[in-house]
Amino acid sequence: MGIEIERKFLVVSDAWRGQAHRSIDMAQGYLNDAESVVIGRQNTSVRVRLEGDEARLNIKSREMGASRQEFDYLIPVEDARGLIALCVGGTVIKRRHYVLHEGHEWEVDEFLGDNAGLVVAELELDSIDEIFAVPAWAGAEVTHLQRYYNLNLASHPFSRWSAAEREEA
Template sequence: MGVEIERKFLLAGDGWRAAVERTQAMAQGYLNDLDVLAGGGQKASIRVRIEGEAAFLNIKSAQAGPSRLEFDYPVPVEDARQLLDLCVGGLVRKQRHYVRHGGHLWEIDEFEGENAGLVVAEIELDAVDEAFACPDWLGAEVTELRRYYNLALADRPYSQWSEAERAGADA
């Protein structure tokens, strides 16, 4: 069984850019209803993602928070392209930047299209209570705020958020 333990943060600056090891373009969409996080009847999201020359079908449990079940399966890229055409809601496009800090690999997602302007840093951990060094470019934690999940961004993109939501308030 796969378990993902991940925390999400806004960024307080661009200091991370100088430490980027590599960048990967990504496009992803969701095959099931987008109300999963809103307490709909579904217990998981089903996502298709293309990462450069690789593609994956991903199933992730619906609860918000740092720990969720996650299953990732490789699929042929051409199949993934066709599956993206079947997705509901909008496609989420982003550049994922990989940055090492304090012995951890940070994934910094710089969103594009309707989500342009949003940049979120994620760290995957081995335990919910695992300690990690916070880089000086790290801002407020948003792990518990569902609107920052890619599934929510496919349904209600960043361009539709209020000023309070953009400022990080739990609106």
């Protein structure tokens, strides 16, 4: 069992683009719905992801915040395609860019489809109190805001957010 320690920030400029050293397209869906996880009927989110020519099954504990249990497994691509067809809510489509900044690799997710217009940067850490430099292109931290979790974006995409939801960070 792994522990994922992740911080998430809104992206406020395109300055990161010149620092990206690789990118990959991803499509993912969830086998359970966001509401069941948020209100506690289920203790995990179960995700299927196609990323480039690989596929993964991922299970995360329902804790909100920077630290959660995470189980991640490679699965056959054809199995992933079949599982995505069974997913509830929509499919999250994004292009992930990897950006090095002061000793850490940031993942900048540029959302497409129903979530187009949303760009979020994530940073995985080794410990909850690890010190890191926040790049100038990273804005408000949204780690603790559930609406920015991919699980929620699948069922309540950015294109359906109200003006207040878009401004509130």
